[in-house]
Each structure stands twice: as structure tokens, then as C-alpha cells.
Amino acid sequence: xxxVTQIPAALSVPEGENLVLNCSFTDSAIYxxxxxxxxxxxxxxxxxxxxxxxxxxxxxxxxxxxxxxxxRSTLYxxxxxxxxxxxxxxxxxxEANNLFFGTGTRLTVIP
Amino acid sequence: DGGIxxxxxxxxxxxxxxxxxxxxxxxxxxxxxxxxQDPGQGLRLIYYSQIVNDFQKGDIAEGYSVSREKKxxxxxxxxxxxxxxxxxxxCASSIGQHSGNxxxxxxxxxxxxx
Numbered sequence: 001x002x003x004v005t006q007i008p009a010a011l012s013v014p015e016g017e018n019l020v021l022n023c024s025f026t027d028s029a030i031y032x033x034x035x036x037x038x039x040x041x042x043x044x045x046x047x048x049x050x051x052x053x054x055x056x057x058x059x060x061x062x063x064x065x066x067x068x069x070x071x072r073s074t075l076y077x078x079x080x081x082x083x084x085x086x087x088x089x090x091x092x093x094x095e096a097n098n099l100f101f102g103t104g105t106r107l108t109v110i111p
Numbered sequence: 112d113g114g115i116x117x118x119x120x121x122x123x124x125x126x127x128x129x130x131x132x133x134x135x136x137x138x139x140x141x142x143x144x145x146x147x148q149d150p151g152q153g154l155r156l157i158y159y160s161q162i163v164n165d166f167q168k169g170d171i172a173e174g175y176s177v178s179r180e181k182k183x184x185x186x187x188x189x190x191x192x193x194x195x196x197x198x199x200x201x202c203a204s205s206i207g208q209h210s211g212n213x214x215x216x217x218x219x220x221x222x223x224x225x
Contacts, residue, residue: 004153034213034214036216041199041219041221042218042219043115043117043201043216043217043218043219044154044201044203044216045216046213046214046215046216049213089153089154091153091154098156098159098169098170099154099156099214100153101153101154101155102153103151103152103153104153
């Protein structure tokens with residue numbers, strides 16, 4: 001069964017730093033990988049979707065990469081801001097009707 | 112605005128009661144999903160529906176039931192058979208079952224057993 005791991009579980013950085021969040025998955029047979037943001041007590045907001053045939057996707061200060069063969073994805077956040085503080089979740093889709101989620105990385109950006 | 116609306120935001124259930132969580136979407140999406148989120152764990156799929164009048168069990172369907180009588184609505188009933196129902200419940204939808212589609216989430220509902 002697919003397992004998704006996110007390390008570290010929590011991360012604190014000073015404002016302005018660039019940072020990388022990691023996601024690894026055990027089965028490389030996936031259709032896509034999606035990164036989400038979750039604020040405390042809220043639902044998930046989709047940030048980036050990478051299809052299995054793609055290597056990366058970019059949106060503003062965010063860049064997500066995918067190395068399917070090694071079972072890894074990274075989310076790069078440039079010039080971090082306090083408003084970026086949230087939990088970031090990655091999820092892989094091995095089949096059409098389900099996503100397998102990691103437990104998330106809780107990011108705190110210190111002003 | 113288009114989106115997914117979950118209600119209520121907070122719900123308290125007594126032992127032995129059934130409760131129903133509402134999920135409505137106006138995105139014209141065919142596929143809808145219910146997930147459960149517990150502290151320190153990833154989201155787990157309870158049920159999903161690809162089309163009206165059809166739904167399938169996910170990984171943790173025991174103690175839950177759903178219906179899909181309308182495209183825009185996918186209510187989740189937490190029955191008394193669910194022994195540990197206290198959790199955060201998230202409804203989601205996507206354009207279809209195609210693997211390439213982004214999935215969108217509602218704001219969630221907190222269920223607590225009292």
C-alpha cells in the first residue's frame with residue numbers, strides 16, 4: 001500500500017528565507033502529486049498539481065518538483081513571509097478515485 | 112462564488128446518535144469525496160462518488176453512510192456504529208474521476224462525541 005512521508009514534521013524559519021519541504025512516497029506508480037496548504041481548523045487549499053509526466057510546476061513564489069522514479073517531491077518556497085505559516089500537505093494519486101496523504105509539515109515563518 | 116460548503120462547522124453527538132454532515136458544491140463537479148482527519152495522521156478516505164446515484168467505500172467506511180441523489184450534494188451520516196467518530200471531516204470534489212484533475216476541499220466540519 002502507498003505510504004507518504006513528509007519530513008520534517010515542523011519547521012521554523014525567519015522571514016525572507018528560502019525553504020524546501022520534502023515529500024516521499026513508496027510506490028512510484030502514480031498519476032499525479034498535489035501539494036496543499038491547510039490553515040488551523042480550515043480545509044485544504046490546492047497549491048500545485050504535478051502530473052506524472054511532468055518534472056515541476058511553478059506558481060508565484062512556489063515551485064514543486066517531482067522525481068517519480070525515486071519517489072520524491074519537494075516544495076520550494078522563495079522569500080518566505082509570515083503569511084506562509086501553515087501546514088503543508090502532499091498527496092499522491094495512485095488511482096483515479098483516491099489520494100494518499102502525508103501527515104504534513106507545519107511551517108512557521110517568524111517576522 | 113463557486114465552491115464547496117460544509118455544514119455545520121461544529122457538531123456535538125451524544126453516544127448512540129446518528130448525525131449527518133452536509134456537503135454542497137456549485138462547481139458542477141461529478142466526483143465528490145469524504146475524508147476524515149485525525150491529529151498526527153494524514154487524511155483518510157471514507158467514501159467517494161463518481162456520479163449521481165453511485166458511491167463507493169473508501170479505506171475507512173465502517174460506521175458511515177452516504178447518499179448521492181443530486182450532483183451537487185453528498186451528505187455523510189456518522190452512525191452509532193462508528194466507535195470513534197470525534198474528528199475533523201472534509202468534503203472534496205473534482206471535475207471527474209480522471210486522474211489528472213485537481214481536487215478541491217471544503218472548510219471542514221468538527222464532530223465531537225459528548
